[in-house]
Amino acid sequence: MRRQVPLILCFLFGIVMMLVEFSPHPISEGLRAEVIKWDLIIGPFALVIGVITLVHTHVIRVKRRVEHWQYSYLVFFGMIVMVAFGLPTGPKNEVFEWLFDNVQVPMEATMFSLLAFFIASASYRAFRARTLEATLLLVAALIVMIGNAPIGDVLWNELSPVGDNIPSTARQWILDNPNLSSRRGIILGVSLGVISQSIRIIFGIERSYLGGGD
Amino acid sequence: MLEKLMSIDRRIVFVLVAVAVIIPTLLKVSFPITVSQPTRSVYDFIDELPKDSTILMAFNYGPSSLAELEPMAAAVLRHCFRKNVRVIGMTLFNVGARLGDRVMSETAAEMGAVDGEDYVFLGFRPGGISVILGMGTAIDSVFDADYRGKPLSEIPMMQDVRNYDRIALVLDLASSATPEAWIVYANTKYKQQVAAGVTGVMVSELYPYIQSRQLVGLMPGLLGAAEYETLIDTPEKATAGMSVQSFVHLLIFVLVVVGNVAFFIQRRRTQ
Amino acid sequence: MEVLGIWVAAFFTLCIYSFLYRDNPFYRFAEHLFVGLSVGYGIVFSIHQGLIPFAWDPFWEAITKREFMGLLKLIPIFIGLLFFARVVPKYSWLIRYPIAILIGIGAGRAIPNVMDARIFRQVYGTLTPFGQIHAGALGFFEIFGAILMLVGVICTLTYFFFSIEHRGAVGGISKVGIIFLMVGFGSAFGNTVMGRVSLLIQRVDFLLSDWLRLI
Secondary structure, three states: OOHHHHHHHHHHHHHHHHHHHHHHHHHHHHHHHHHHHHHHHHHHHHHHHHHHHHHHHHHHHHOOOOOOOHHHHHHHHHHHHHHHHHHHHHHOOHHHHHOOOOHHHHHHHHHHHHHHHHHHHHHHOOOOOOOHHHHHHHHHHHHHHHHHHHHHHHHHHHHHHOOHHHHHHHHHHHOOHHHHHHHHHHHHHHHHHHHHHHHHHHOOOOOHHHHHOO | OOHHHHHHOOOHHHHHHHHHHHHHHHHHHOOOOOHHHHHHHHHHHHOOOOOOOOEEEEHHHHEEHHHHHHHHHHHHHHHHHOOOOOOEEEEOHHHHHHHHHHHHHHHHHHHHHOOOOOOOEEEEOOOOHHHHHHHHHHHHHHOEEOOOOHHHHHOOHHOOOOHHHHOEEEEEEEEEOOOHHHHHHHHHOOOOOEEEEHHHHHHHHHHHHHHEEEEEEEEEEHHHHHHOOOOOHOOHHHHHHHHHHHHHHHHHHHHHHHHHHHHHHHHHOOO | OOHHHHHHHHHHHHHHHHHHHOOOOOHHHHHHHHHHHHHHHHHHHHHHHHHHHHHHHHHHHHHHHOOOOHHOOOHHHHHHHHHHHHHHHHHHHHHHHHHHHHHHHHHHHHHHHHHHHHHHHHHHHHHHHHHHHOOOOOHHHHHHHHHHHHHHHHHHHOOOOOOOOHHHHHHHHHHHHHHHHHHHHHHHHHEEEEEEEEHHHHHHHHHHHHHHHOO
């Protein structure tokens, strides 16, 4: 009941979904549409787990008075404010949108923009041509960087007597050729892995998604 | 001296980066943009569409990649509205809902496009791949109303659009793996033409799909947005941004070279 | 309201940038508030654009219209509700039912579509140019590109093939694979720099233009 039924459900839904993909018959198309609907209905409930886990984590932080526990109240405050304005009327609420535009968006955008500083610092400290492989990586990165920057073509066209727009052309060649080959190799390898893992899941060989316990 | 150079406080590098952004921004430096083929392919595809064709734009990004993808969205929308190509907007990310709605309504207001006739924003539905597959069967089985709650049956431009059959192109503006989901499930299953505009981080990994013609074209981050602005002859934020970007790239280039020169001199000395 | 919005956005932008100096209360304040707002935003959207159209509306329709077929929609809704079993430790194992269904659906549809889109079509893309070479449709550089692509794909795949020890010829081929991979990763790094710097440029533009009005 606790493990066998989920394994059977996984097998049934997996097999049905796989078979209907191959068959253009109206009955199988209908079945496929129905399974997709089930997925769409069940899926949103999964988001509950995320919220429960986050709230639980911060409740524990407050209870145990871990370092900076006071800030957990801010998490609850932010959450309650958004829900209070958004839930009754829906996401087209003016205050809800204002909070998103002027608080959430700037903070998230700025948080990720910090990476520009860290990537520059890391490039200076750690990007070393120690080996042939590292040198290739470094050279490719520099060519793509300069090829991406409009100033690369401008400087080349001004200073070099040979060819036009060579930096952006070289960048494009790298992306179109060696990059494409290596990425395709990765795609093929990963896809074979996805397929074998999917088969293992459907046939109940891979069961880690059931978690621990009986 | 060399050791000092090798171990400078990282905050000095931070200041250099800040200066490399602030000064060119204040000076409004501008460089011409060279357009790459993958971006041109997206532009050409949309440009050659007959009047009153419909494309679907998926705003699959959040605030963390807004800087790269919003200028791209605005440029493509301007092009579509100018060419009388209708646009259906939607998103598979909840954060994309407000961002997609905002950029569509602002660009439409600027271009005089009418909600429900020239464009419609359907909003967000959770489910990812199932949303993509469900829309292939019937759009109204996934989105029964637009973002403002108006039923699809009451929206003029949706009257003859039931599924992907009448959608000429899906353009995925993405900050994660959604272009691959559109390729695997919309292109493979429904023969839907797919193009993508993605963040710089993702550009390299999508090149195999251009060569295999599973992607019509690909716009690479802010550069892609600037290229599209160049193609529609409307330079905006992305073009200005790429000019500023040049100085930071040059700075990082110099930092890497200096770091390596110092590293090799030091290594030779120790040997 | 718009001016207030700009000042609020500028304040939080500076709070986050203060982290560049070091971790501090302003950063922690903004960070935690951001987490809370994001979760609140997610809850509103999950309910209004997920649960209501997919679960509540069909449920209400089935109840009010009393249609047998409509009532069938109650089954997935009931299965979805089993996610709430997570909060009751004694019955938390019930959560495996919806997870198993979602995973089964995902795995089942991945097999044929991934095989087609990411294996057959990619292999086809690799080999198509050779048909064109045979037809005499490609120039020198295109032929070189096609051969380079085939060599790159084979060598990269060999590098990931761990069933054979990487010695001798296999070792040599996988080393060539590493070269292709390194150039690929290098190009990804170059593009990543562009992506990260773009985010910074947008924030600086906001501060200088919208907030300080210097531009």
